[in-house]
Amino acid sequence: MTRTVYLNGDYLPEHEAKVSIFDRAFLMGDGVYEVTSVLDGKLIDFKGHATRLQRSLDELDMRAPVTMDALLEIHRELVARNEITEGLVYLQITRGAPDDRDFVFPDPDTTPATIVLFTQNKPGLANSPAAKKGIKVISIADERWGRRDIKTVQLLYPSMGKMMAKKAGVDDAWLVEDGFVTEGTSNNAYFIKGNRIVTRALSNDILHGITRAAVLRFAKEAQMEVEERNFTIEEAQGADEAFITSASTFVMPVVEIDGVALGAGTPGPRALRLREIYLDESRKAAI
Structure with a gap:
């Protein structure tokens, strides 16, 4: 089954999701991530992961592209669409894709962050x-x-x-x-x-x-x-x-x-x- 992923506001088949070659995670490693476990189709410790995500963003002076409430709904939607009972949800936020490569941070008002989420199906995760x-x-x-x-x-x-x-x-x-x-x-x-x-x-x-x-x-x-x-x-x-x-x-x-x-x-x-x-x-x- 082809996974549904989330990219910058859209739910897409995984093969249709594309990120710019100028994205700063690709060129500079300029991004943060979180991995949330799923057991019985539910998210484990989501609040803790969301809190740490916000801290990572703050430490790098990076804006969150969505609210944490919206992020929860995206997680739940991906778990439902991909029928994940046991597995993981991977989330990555980067400083976005400016027009060209530069060491200086781009203006967040003109270069929005890139946000990507996808699921990983891991049957037997709890009984490893x-x-x-x-x-x-x-x-x-x-x-x-x-x-x-x-x-x-x-x-x-x-x-x-x-x-x-x-x-x-x-x-x-x-x-x-x-x-x-x-x-x-x-x-x-x-x-x-x-x-x-x-x-x-x-x-x-x-x-x-x-x-x-x-x-x-x-x-x-x-x-x-x-x-x-x-x-x-x-x-x-x-x-x-x-x-x-x-x-x-x-x-x-x-x-x-x-x-x-x-x-x-x-x-x-x-x-x-x-x-x-x-x-x-x-x-x-x-x-």
């Missing part, structure tokens, strides 16, 4: 086989730009990191800067020691994950301790469990870091319980 066996990660140097808190489309180095992991025969990579883990290539990183979850504190160094916020809230409600601080790969290797979070993986257990197995080398009970709680509570609050 990877969650049952856990994933393996390697560590790599974090060589991204300094404003990782802005969710931009500048994803070349994270893509390179995933390819490094693939070449090493594992699933993903954790990024390390000044001796400490920042985050995963497209996710936030955690380890568990006893009843305590440790993860890096929010700053410009990491993305302010929407799933992260929800999972830490649920963990506290489940009487787990949460400690937000820097940590090393070695410290994580000595943990009882580890996991990552993102909109597309939810809570995903990590069973090996740089060749060192955690515990029995299988998903731990606390990470699996957090995944269960997250999915249950998110489904209840989905819109």
Whole structure:
């Protein structure tokens, strides 16, 4: 089935949607994005994603081309038209397409933003086989730009990191800067020691994950301790469990870091319980 996508106010078959070669996301990486999960045909944590989207736009002095209420309706319309039960909605807003290439930002009054949305059908997203066996990660140097808190489309180095992991025969990579883990290539990183979850504190160094916020809230409600601080790969290797979070993986257990197995080398009970709680509570609050 041909997907219906959204481009600058129109719902179109995917093969008819065209963006200018002068669009600044194409030429400059000048754009932001969000990915919202869909479970049971409903949007997970949409408000959190919309709030972070507005923050990213504000940080880049970029105008939102539609209201957040309108954005919600576009998401819902695409989910309905594409008959998505489990999957993702990808949203991208760029600074638009001026008449020619220039480093200087174009005038937003004469160069409107470009907005694109499309769905990805992912049957079995909630019951991922990877969650049952856990994933393996390697560590790599974090060589991204300094404003990782802005969710931009500048994803070349994270893509390179995933390819490094693939070449090493594992699933993903954790990024390390000044001796400490920042985050995963497209996710936030955690380890568990006893009843305590440790993860890096929010700053410009990491993305302010929407799933992260929800999972830490649920963990506290489940009487787990949460400690937000820097940590090393070695410290994580000595943990009882580890996991990552993102909109597309939810809570995903990590069973090996740089060749060192955690515990029995299988998903731990606390990470699996957090995944269960997250999915249950998110489904209840989905819109």
